[in-house]
Each structure stands twice: as C-alpha cells, then as structure tokens.
Amino acid sequence: MDKKVAIIGAGFSGLSAATLLSHKGFNVEVFEKNEKPGGRARNFASEGYTFDMGPTWYWFPDVFERFFAQFNTSVSDLYTLKRLDPSYRIFFSKNEFIDVPANGDALYALFESIEAGSSQQLEKFLSEAEYKYTLAIDKILHKPSYSILEYFEPGILKGFFKLDILKSLSKSVRQLFKDIRLIRILEFPVIFLGAAPNKTPALYSLMNYADLILGTWYPEGGMYSVVEGFYNLAQSFGVKFHFNSEVQNLRISNSYIADIQVNGTNRKFDYVIGSGDYYHIESKLLEKKHQSYSENYWESRTMAPSSLLFYLGINKKLNNLQHHNLLFDSDFEKHTDEIYSTPKWPSDPALYVACSSKTDEHAAPEGHENVIVLIPVAPGLQDDMAIKEYYFKMVIRRLEKITGQSIKENIVYKRSYAYSDFIKDYYAFKGNAYGMANTLRQTAFLKPKIKSKKINNLFYAGQLTVPGPGVPPAIISGEIAAREIIRMNL
Numbered sequence: 458m459d460k461k462v463a464i465i466g467a468g469f470s471g472l473s474a475a476t477l478l479s480h481k482g483f484n485v486e487v488f489e490k491n492e493k494p495g496g497r498a499r500n501f502a503s504e505g506y507t508f509d510m511g512p513t514w515y516w517f518p519d520v521f522e523r524f525f526a527q528f529n530t531s532v533s534d535l536y537t538l539k540r541l542d543p544s545y546r547i548f549f550s551k552n553e554f555i556d557v558p559a560n561g562d563a564l565y566a567l568f569e570s571i572e573a574g575s576s577q578q579l580e581k582f583l584s585e586a587e588y589k590y591t592l593a594i595d596k597i598l599h600k601p602s603y604s605i606l607e608y609f610e611p612g613i614l615k616g617f618f619k620l621d622i623l624k625s626l627s628k629s630v631r632q633l634f635k636d637i638r639l640i641r642i643l644e645f646p647v648i649f650l651g652a653a654p655n656k657t658p659a660l661y662s663l664m665n666y667a668d669l670i671l672g673t674w675y676p677e678g679g680m681y682s683v684v685e686g687f688y689n690l691a692q693s694f695g696v697k698f699h700f701n702s703e704v705q706n707l708r709i710s711n712s713y714i715a716d717i718q719v720n721g722t723n724r725k726f727d728y729v730i731g732s733g734d735y736y737h738i739e740s741k742l743l744e745k746k747h748q749s750y751s752e753n754y755w756e757s758r759t760m761a762p763s764s765l766l767f768y769l770g771i772n773k774k775l776n777n778l779q780h781h782n783l784l785f786d787s788d789f790e791k792h793t794d795e796i797y798s799t800p801k802w803p804s805d806p807a808l809y810v811a812c813s814s815k816t817d818e819h820a821a822p823e824g825h826e827n828v829i830v831l832i833p834v835a836p837g838l839q840d841d842m843a844i845k846e847y848y849f850k851m852v853i854r855r856l857e858k859i860t861g862q863s864i865k866e867n868i869v870y871k872r873s874y875a876y877s878d879f880i881k882d883y884y885a886f887k888g889n890a891y892g893m894a895n896t897l898r899q900t901a902f903l904k905p906k907i908k909s910k911k912i913n914n915l916f917y918a919g920q921l922t923v924p925g926p927g928v929p930p931a932i933i934s935g936e937i938a939a940r941e942i943i944r945m946n947l
C-alpha cells in the first residue's frame with residue numbers, strides 16, 4: 458500500500474496506532490517532540506537509579522495480550538511480567554496498614570476479618586464487576602463512539618442495566634460495605650480514571666475486577682520495558698520514528714491536511730493521527746475555523762488531576778514499604794474536594810509512594826532504594842520552587858512518621874516534576890497528568906471525538922479521547938484510530 462500516515466506523538470496511543478497501520482501495509486512515520494518514545498511513560502536514569510516518569514501500575518494484562526496477539530506475538534516475547542503479591546499496601550495511620558493480597562482466598566479472608574459478612578458482599582460486588590469488565594472489553598471500549606447508536610446492539614442493551622451507568626461508584630460500594638478501610642480499597646482505583654468516586658459511574662467497578670482479580674503486575678526493568686516492547690514491534694513492521702521532531706503546524710486545503718510542518722520542513726501525508734494532547738493539536742496546530750471544539754468547550758471539561766512528583770534515591774534500605782504504597786492517613790474527601798470542587802493546593806493530601814527497588818534490583822544501586830512520591834493535585838495550579846519544597850518536606854515527614862524511620866538524611870538523589878513540566882514536555886492542557894476524567898458526562902460518545910469534525914483526514918488518539926486515561930485505554934484508542942483509517946481503505 459502506498460498510503461502514508463503521519464502520527465504526532467510516540468506515547469502508547471501513537472505506538473499502538475503505528476504498529477497496527479504498518480502491519481496492514483501503510484507507510485507510517487511517527488514524529489515525537491521528545492528525545493525518545495513513551496510520552497508520559499518515559500523513564501530516566503541518574504546516579505545508578507532508574508525511574509519510570511509516569512505509569513507504574515501495570516493493570517489489565519489481557520489488553521496487552523490481546524493487542525500483541527493480532528501480530529502473532531505475545532507479552533512474553535517482548536518483556537517479562539511478574540505478578541506482585543501483595544498487590545499494594547494501604548496505610549491508614551502510623552500503626553495501621555493493609556496489604557492487599559494477590560490470592561483470592563486470602564483477599565476474601567482479609568475482608569471478612571475486617572467486617573463480618575463482607576466476603577459475601579465482595580463476592581457479589583466482584584461478580585458484577587467481572588460482568589461489566591467483560592462487556593466493556595468485548596463490546597464497548599473498542600468502539601469509535603461517534604454516536605450513542607453504536608451502543609444499540611443486543612449484547613449491550615441486554616446488559617445495560619447491569620452496567621450501573623447512572624449510579625456512582627461510591628454509592629454502590631457504600632451500600633455493601635461499612636468499614637472505611639474496605640471502602641477505601643474499593644474506591645481508590647477509579648482515581649486512576651481522573652474523577653472522584655462519587656462522580657464516577659459505578660460502571661467503573663470494572664477497575665476493581667482488574668485490581669483484585671486480574672492483579673497488579675510488574676514488567677521487569679520497569680514500565681519503560683513495555684514502551685520498548687511496543688517500539689521494537691513497530692520498528693519491525695517498518696515504522697519510521699523521528700525524535701526531537703515537533704509538529705508545528707497542520708496546513709489545510711479543502712478540508713484535508715495538505716501538509717504537516719515538522720521542525721520547519723513541510724511533509725505530505727494521506728492521513729494524520731494526532732496522539733499528543735488533543736487540545737494542543739486542535740488549538741495550536743490548526744486555525745480556529747478548522748477546530749472541532751471551542752475554548753468554552755475545553756474550559757468546561759473536567760480534566761483528570763495533574764501531579765506533583767518526587768523521584769528520590771535513598772542510600773539505605775527502607776523498612777515497612779512495599780512496591781506500591783498508598784498513604785490514606787489524611788482526610789481523603791477533603792483532598793478530592795481540593796482537586797475537583799474547589800481547586801487549590803491540597804492541605805493534607807493522600808500520597809502514592811512507589812518503591813520499585815523492592816522488586817527490581819536494577820532500579821537502584823545495591824543497598825539503596827528507588828522511591829517515587831506522587832501527590833494528585835488539581836489541574837491548572839501553578840507551581841514554583843517554594844511550593845515544591847513545602848510539599849517535599851511535608852511528604853518526607855509523613856513517610857518518616859508512617860514507616861517509623863529516618864529518611865531525610867539518606868536522600869542522595871532528588872528530582873521534582875509538576876504542572877509546568879507536563880506543559881513543557883507534553884503540551885498538557887492545564888498540566889493534566891492523565892487526560893480527561895471519566896465522569897458520566899465525559900464517557901464514550903460524550904468524549905472529544907476520535908475523528909476531526911472539520912478535517913477529513915485527521916484523527917485523534919490518546920488519553921483525551923475514547924476510551925479514556927491510562928495505558929491500556931491509550932493503547933485501545935490508538936487501535937480505534939488506526940482501524941478507522943484501515944476501514945476507509947477497504
């Protein structure tokens with residue numbers, strides 16, 4: 458096939474679209490403004506420590522397997538996965554934490570030990586979650602979602618009411634469980650979707666099935682080894698990658714992209730997939746008359762949070778931490794309010810702490826630890842050195858207190874990453890980390906469309922379009938955009 462496709466961005470959505478299209482015989486070139494593939498999932502190494510910059514939780518292993526199976530390959534051909542057990546630790550106070558086990562029987566026993574009768578409720582909850590997960594993966598998530606009519610098919614309509622679209626996840630959890638620790642375990646996964654549990658449809662309890670049954674996995678070498686797997690596969694099909702190559706302009710003629718401007722040079726392609734942040738591509742690369750959505754539209758969207766991150770090298774082994782740790786020792790509801798309802802720097806935030814050197818001896822020098830601290834914050838909050846330093850001190854104090862050891866004097870490497878970095882590195886709208894929140898009004902056909910409404914050969918992929926935020930959805934969105942182009946050429 459002599460059809461040429463340009464893909465803007467080498468994040469997971471761009472890599473997925475490029476792989477599928479090149480496998481089908483399209484001539485694909487990927488233009489990436491940064492120095493290497495991965496987008497938000499890049500990594501960096503310094504002083505013997507290697508840090509995944511963005512995603513650290515590998516969930517939905519079947520989405521990856523399903524993607525690779527299309528090319529007669531599999532995860533084990535590309536990288537090595539290990540299931541973590543415990544999946545993660547949740548701290549509720551200095552002396553109180555729960556390790557969430559990978560084993561089903563141990564999980565039910567844990568629930569029962571905390572609240573009598575809750576193991577039966579969990580069984581019911583997870584069986585409904587499995588139903589939603591299977592229906593979503595098989596029939597919903599891979600749809601282009603141009604219109605609600607795509608969902609009017611017997612397989613979906615039959616199960617529609619079981620999807621719990623109109624009830625919030627929070628309500629559905631709190632009807633079944635009373636102990637706040639169990640509620641936290643079941644509510645936290647939807648934070649990955651960018652919205653508060655009371656604003657997220659109970660449909661997304663499918664995330665609980667992914668968490669508690671399908672499990673939390675670790676790719677040897679970190680999440681970046683998954684990026685490398687995708688990158689190598691795409692290259693094996695002939696995709697050409699151009700790094701340090703920013704697409705600066707899309708020139709339109711008769712409602713088609715005539716050429717794209719990269720680093721000052723004009724190039725011609727039959728199709729373009731914008732897999733960088735949707736808003737940036739619309740508002741910075743296209744003239745107003747060619748944009749599908751207005752400034753008001755974007756301003757009125759609920760964006761997923763931004764994040765303040767610290768990448769830390771510690772010159773000793775730390776006690777009382779697992780690979781993944783959640784510190785819910787503060788007022789969780791107040792923090793979600795400060796992200797979504799009254800956006801401001803959080804007073805006492807919940808924290809996520811990753812310590813991948815607990816699993817991976819190559820993540821830090823021998824006897825050291827590799828620690829990442831993530832604070833979810835409202836999108837659009839300006840940061841500066843003083844703010845970062847304030848939170849750094851707060852985070853270290855909290856960590857020292859909750860794990861019962863000194864840490865401050867042992868920090869031998871420190872890098873922070875926040876709002877302004879998301880904008881500089883990815884042109885992230887309002888400095889978002891995970892794209893657009895999966896609220897009821899921003900799900901499926903209510904998300905920014907995968908195809909431009911104004912330009913016939915322009916498509917979008919990535920975490921601001923369907924199906925939503927996260928690595929597995931980004932992979933699926935690349936597939937959807939690629940299939941739309943393939944369909945136009947049948």
Ligand SMILES: Cc1cc2nc3c(=O)[nH]c(=O)nc-3n(C[C@H](O)[C@H](O)[C@H](O)COP(=O)(O)OP(=O)(O)OC[C@H]3O[C@@H](n4cnc5c(N)ncnc54)[C@H](O)[C@@H]3O)c2cc1C
Nearest residue numbers: 466468469470490496497512513514704733919920927928
């Ligand atoms: C801190 C953090 C933690 C996360 N944790 C998890 C997790 O644990 N598990 C999980 O599943 N997901 C997680 N996510 C979300 C996940 O990383 C993203 O949803 C996913 O990687 C997005 O992929 P993408 O292809 O849509 O976008 P991106 O990864 O942002 O890729 C887009 C690419 O386009 C490039 N680009 C933009 N504009 C241009 C231009 N004009 N010219 C050329 N290139 C351009 C950018 O440089 C970027 O490389 C996390 C994200 C962050 C930030």
